Amino acid sequence: MVTPLGCGVETTWKRLIEGDCGIRALTPQDLKMNGFDTETQTYTYDQLTSKVAAIVPCGTNPGEFNEDLWFNLRFIGYALCAAEEALKDANWMPTDPDQKERTGVSVGGGTGSISDILDAAQLICEKRLRRLSPFFIPRILINMASGHVSMKYGFQGPNHAAVTACATGAHSLGDATRMIQFGDSDVMVAGGTESSIDALSIAGFCRSRALTTKYNSSPKESSRPFDCGRDGIGEGSGILVLEELEHAKNRGAKIYAEIRGYGMSGDAHHITQPHADGRGAILAMTSAFKQSGIHPKQVDYVNAHATSTPLGDAIEANAIKHIFSDHATSGALALSSTKGAIGHLLGAAGAVEAIFSVLAIHHGIAPLTLNLSKPDPVFNDAFMPLTASKEMPIRAALSNSFGFGGTNASLLFTSAP
Secondary structure, eight states, X not given: OEETTEESHHHHHHHHHTTOOOXXXXXXXXXXXXXXXXXXXHHHHHHOSOOEEEOOOBSSSTXXXXXXXXXXXXXXXXXXXXXXXXXXXXXXXXOSHHHHHTEEEEEEESSOOHHHHHHHHHHHHTTOGGGSOTTHHHHHOTTHHHHHHHHHHTOOSOEEOOOOGGGHHHHHHHHHHHHHHTTSOSEEEEEEEEOOOSHHHHHHHHHTTOSOOSOTTOGGGSOOTTBTTOOOOBOEEEEEEEEOHHHHXXXXXXXXEEEEEEEEEEOOSOSSSXXXXXXXXXXXXXXXXXXXXXXXXXOOEEEOOXXXXXXXXXXXXXXXXXXXXXXXXXXXXEEEOTHHHHOOOGGGXXXXXXXXXXXXXXXXXXXXXXXXXXXXXXXXXXXOOOSSOEEOOOSEEEEEEEETTTEEEEEEEEEOO
16 A cells, blocks of 8 residues: 555554544645746646645655655556555465466556656657657556556456546456456456646646645645535555455465445436435445445444545435435444545545555554544534544445546445455
């Protein structure tokens, strides 16, 4: 796992449950405008209305992402780093050809390398097209993260890359689960990756009014899921090793949790806004429960998509109330959005938050929601997002991920069998 809270599951999880925040002030150097002069970089930075970002800490200290050790394209490097940690933890480094053929990769992303596209466009403007790298196209393809993971380890099973905006990570995990269920593989290395801290991406999200502008002077307060003051970008990668249950048991693998349900839906409504009645979220959650055989009352924790947007957070909260009914409104259901700590990791969000849900089950701790000082009126005294991490038995957890274009995914996890 690579997140704005640090590099590695242990580092990220510890900081998350302790209430740390990985969001900081954006600097001109963060914009990755290598092909532009200093004046243009400064002008671009000054024009951005939002100047906060959830950026992976880089360096050589423990818990930092060491750029020198990984592929020089961030979204691929993050995936390689997270995949190595997951594979080592799973003790799955097969050398047998048959095992490699039965191991696949499903790592998606949201935008790829937008900074490379910006630099290439600058070459065209300057009539220096002959300077364009012959590797330009491979550098911007989303599936290159999956490709590089498979090439590094020789995995010849299904090689897949979902591209479904903010639901990418969840879809990658769900699709990988079905590949195992359908018999296409025994093991899948699955998740999402993203590196979208660059001038063009941030400018685009600013223009779509998807980024906060009120907290440039206090960046750690900027991501405020479910809060009345919310008005909402981040980067990282989350990778899990998924394995057919009997295959895992037979080799004595460490099992954190079991994926029991995977639900998908489409809003069929608007390119960026969810339907007001939350039908897409309701359909995705309903589908996950139907597939799992689990009743909503058996779920103890929900990791909400809640991106700190005025419309989306309230709609999701109402959809959760619809699904869980009195189980939610009685206070029996723990609810939080971890985006207050890490921002919105776009294509990596669903996978990172799935890991948080799995760790919540494994450790018996539901993580908190940062910056929730004035909850949205949709909540009441009993149905309220956690504002402090809570130790509790967690038998099952649901993780929601919803994306632009009305694409929705819900993943349902239960404790290890």
